[in-house]
Amino acid sequence: MKIAVSLAALAAALLPSPxxxxxxxxxxxxxxxxxxxxxxxxxxHSLIAGRAExxxxxxxxxxxxxxxxxxxxxxxxxxxxxxxxxxxxxxAPGLSEETKRRLTLLRTALTLPAPTTQGAAEELNALxxxxxxxxxxxxxTLRGQPINxxxxxxxxxxxxxxxxxxxxxxxxxxxxxxxxxxxxxxxVSIANAGAKELGFADTGAMxxxxxxxxxxxxxxxxxxxxxxxxxxxxxxHCYTRTKLNEKYGDSVQPKTGPIRADLLGNMWAQEWGxxxxxxxxxxxxxxxxxxxxxxxAKGYDPIRMVKAGEGFYSSLGFAPLPQSFWDRxxxxxxxxxxxxxxxxxxxxxxxxxxxxxxxxxxNGDDFVTIHHELGHNYxxxxxxxxxxxxxxxxxxxxxxxxGDFVALSITPDYLVKIGLLDPAKVPGPEKDIGLLLRQAMxxxxxxxxxxxxxxxxxxxxxxxxxxxxYEQAWTDLRRQYQGxxxxxxxxxxxxxxxxxxxxxxxxxxxRYFLARVLQFQFYEAACRQAGWTGxxxxxxxxxxxxxxxxxxxxxEMGASKPWxxxxxxxxxxxxxxxxxxxxxxxxxxxxxxxxxKGKSCGW
Ligand code: X8Z
Ligand code: ZN
Numbered sequence: 001m002k003i004a005v006s007l008a009a010l011a012a013a014l015l016p017s018p019x020x021x022x023x024x025x026x027x028x029x030x031x032x033x034x035x036x037x038x039x040x041x042x043x044x045h046s047l048i049a050g051r052a053e054x055x056x057x058x059x060x061x062x063x064x065x066x067x068x069x070x071x072x073x074x075x076x077x078x079x080x081x082x083x084x085x086x087x088x089x090x091x092a093p094g095l096s097e098e099t100k101r102r103l104t105l106l107r108t109a110l111t112l113p114a115p116t117t118q119g120a121a122e123e124l125n126a127l128x129x130x131x132x133x134x135x136x137x138x139x140x141t142l143r144g145q146p147i148n149x150x151x152x153x154x155x156x157x158x159x160x161x162x163x164x165x166x167x168x169x170x171x172x173x174x175x176x177x178x179x180x181x182x183x184x185x186x187x188v189s190i191a192n193a194g195a196k197e198l199g200f201a202d203t204g205a206m207x208x209x210x211x212x213x214x215x216x217x218x219x220x221x222x223x224x225x226x227x228x229x230x231x232x233x234x235x236x237h238c239y240t241r242t243k244l245n246e247k248y249g250d251s252v253q254p255k256t257g258p259i260r261a262d263l264l265g266n267m268w269a270q271e272w273g274x275x276x277x278x279x280x281x282x283x284x285x286x287x288x289x290x291x292x293x294x295x296x297a298k299g300y301d302p303i304r305m306v307k308a309g310e311g312f313y314s315s316l317g318f319a320p321l322p323q324s325f326w327d328r329x330x331x332x333x334x335x336x337x338x339x340x341x342x343x344x345x346x347x348x349x350x351x352x353x354x355x356x357x358x359x360x361x362x363n364g365d366d367f368v369t370i371h372h373e374l375g376h377n378y379x380x381x382x383x384x385x386x387x388x389x390x391x392x393x394x395x396x397x398x399x400x401x402x403g404d405f406v407a408l409s410i411t412p413d414y415l416v417k418i419g420l421l422d423p424a425k426v427p428g429p430e431k432d433i434g435l436l437l438r439q440a441m442x443x444x445x446x447x448x449x450x451x452x453x454x455x456x457x458x459x460x461x462x463x464x465x466x467x468x469x470y471e472q473a474w475t476d477l478r479r480q481y482q483g484x485x486x487x488x489x490x491x492x493x494x495x496x497x498x499x500x501x502x503x504x505x506x507x508x509x510x511r512y513f514l515a516r517v518l519q520f521q522f523y524e525a526a527c528r529q530a531g532w533t534g535x536x537x538x539x540x541x542x543x544x545x546x547x548x549x550x551x552x553x554x555x556e557m558g559a560s561k562p563w564x565x566x567x568x569x570x571x572x573x574x575x576x577x578x579x580x581x582x583x584x585x586x587x588x589x590x591x592x593x594x595x596x597k598g599k600s601c602g603w
Contacts (some may be wrong), residue, residue, distance in 0.1 A: 017226075028099065031089040035102050036331060037524040038082045039388040042075075042109075046388075049075050050348050057357060058330050059181035060133045060338040065438035072125035078119070079110045082199050082421050086590040105389040105559065108210050112187070112203070113194030119472055120190055127187045131180055131504035136340035138499075140172035149176075150333060150341040150359040156267045157274035157365065162260075166487040169262035179567050184498060185467045187506075189458055195461075204461035207454070207508045208585070210598070211395050212562040221576065222451060222510060225517055226565070228578030230445050232585055235592035236444050237483050238601035240264075240272065258485040258603040268500055273442040274365070283407045283436050287427050291364035291410070294420045302331050308418060309370040312406055316541075316548025318378055325377070335361035342501040343369050345376030350391055352386050368407045368442075375403020379532070382395060383558030392559040394566035397514025397576070407521040409540040417542060429535075436537055436588040444585065448481035450513030455481070457499060457509070470495060483603040518567075520580035525571035526551070536584050 026034075036154040038420035049071040056068035086106040089095075095103075112128060114121040140145045143154055153167055182183055191203045198518050200206040201215075237259065240256065244253040244263050253260055265274030272279075280286065297307065310321050314375035328348075335342060341359035348355065354377040360366050373390075379402050384389055393399030393500075415421035459465035473489055474497045474531060485504050491497060499505045525546045541547045554570040564574035582589070 115193040138176035146420040165262040180498035181495035204458035347380040371401035371407035382555035394563040396511035400515035401518040405522040414540040453509035
């Protein structure tokens with residue numbers, strides 16, 4: 001309320017009368033004054049809205065849902081008003097590049113815009129809060145017993161009984177996804193009406209407008225990157241299918257065709273590293289260690305895992321995490337209330353009140369996720385001195401890539417340095433293929449998944465996937481890109497997309513696809529800066545202050561410059577590409593091609 005009044009007062013002061021405003025284009029000075037006021041108001045609002053959201057995410061009740069939706073709807077209305085004004089100020093003559101950039105960022109700032117129709121912002125926020133909380137409260141079953149989200153995720157990683165895997169997969173998708181279908185369709189239609197009012201074709205086009213290029217160019221860029229990495233994925237798919245067939249037999253996993261989605265060690269078949277034991281090459285397969293086992297053996301608890309993550313960033317020269325991080329983060333799942341377990345990183349005051357929210361388990365997946373989340377926090381802290389609109393990554397793929405890039409340095413030698421691995425257990429060069437395969441099962445397997453989530457959503461938003469085909473289109477994309485199929489038949493009473501956090505959570509997903517290739521671009525550059533001459537995958541830049549300083553310089557830029565400038569600052573290149581990833585895995589690709597000789601690959 002207060003915000004609307006102050007904006008109106010500002011407009012009145014800047015523009016003599018509404019009639020005058022319509023006739024005379026605004027000036028550059030007025031555009032800048034408007035941006036300054038908008039940034040201040042959004043900054044202030046974020047302080048209270050962020051806290052409401054944090055409380056809701058760490059203690060889901062009907063009441064915290066209501067409070068979170070309330071502040072969310074204020075934010076939506078405020079941002080929509082500003083975005084509409086920003087479009088008008090774009091017409092001002094003589095705008096600097098900097099001002100144009102800020103106006104553009106303001107126009108695309110909302111993930112879910114609402115139309116200005118009475119009640120639309122409230123309905124949209126009620127729907128999005130309800131969907132997100134429903135996900136947080138979701139349960140599947142295992143051996144007939146209810147099991148929560150973080151537990152079922154971990155079980156999918158270790159269980160090797162195909163009947164139990166199927167039960168977990170089906171119960172999770174049926175219980176969590178299907179009931180969301182109606183709410184999700186409503187949300188899509190409101191957000192699209194909002195996007196159209198802001199001058200975008202639809203919400204998906206608005207999402208694709210955040211990459212310093214047109215929405216069409218962005219879609220083409222993601223396809224280009226996919227084509228660069230697809231041959232490697234197809235080899236990995238073929239090899240993994242063979243190994244699954246050997247383990248489970250034709251009745252569970254046939255030799256040809258797509259892979260059964262529940263056999264890959266992950267609820268969404270998005271990362272396959274958990275079934276490394278099934279695919280490990282004969283002889284060279286035993287790496288001699290598994291990070292989860294090492295953490296367990298050394299008695300690590302979740303806090304100590306986060307301290308280890310912090311230690312990596314400190315070794316690069318980043319200041320330690322503030323005490324408030326330890327006081328306020330949710331590192332383990334509270335036992336007595338519903339929370340959103342899906343990991344996230346927060347900055348509550350846009351300064352140093354950085355936190356993570358996880359339901360950490362002592363395993364390898366969560367060790368990597370900790371580094372991932374901390375990457376967000378160090379990024380947030382590094383760019384804090386900019387104005388509100390620049391408090392973001394160079395693009396959202398950069399934000400997702402930082403922590404993963406750091407985690408690529410978790411090599412055997414690094415594990416020795418931090419006392420997790422016995423020096424005598426460091427795998428020799430004969431284990432290089434095993435090490436690369438272990439890494440590929442997570443990094444390469446993810447690529448088609450990273451792309452298809454938003455292929456589906458872009459289609460939903462542009463209407464090419466109508467509500468009547470939500471399920472079919474999802475299953476088709478999973479088969480087309482990943483080469484996987486659900487363990488049982490699905491129909492349009494289901495909504496499997498809703499069983500993946502980012503759909504009810506409304507988090508755009510192309511960012512993770514970009515991050516998967518960007519992290520290898522950063523890593524290759526950091527290892528070059530460090531003067532590394534060995535095999536790329538053995539490089540760790542732990543302790544390298546020069547790499548840290550260069551990284552910090554990129555992080556400090558925030559969103560102040562187009563992303564190619566940020567990429568160039570750290571890597572020398574202005575292109576996002578799959579080349580660094582394929583270079584890292586080149587020896588593995590050759591090996592996979594040999595293993596797959598004579599097999600009919602594809603699906
Ligand atoms: O959602 C995440 C992070 C939160 S920013 C844990 N990730 C994607 C996912 O889990 O689906 C990281 C990898 C991909
Ligand atoms: Zn992330």
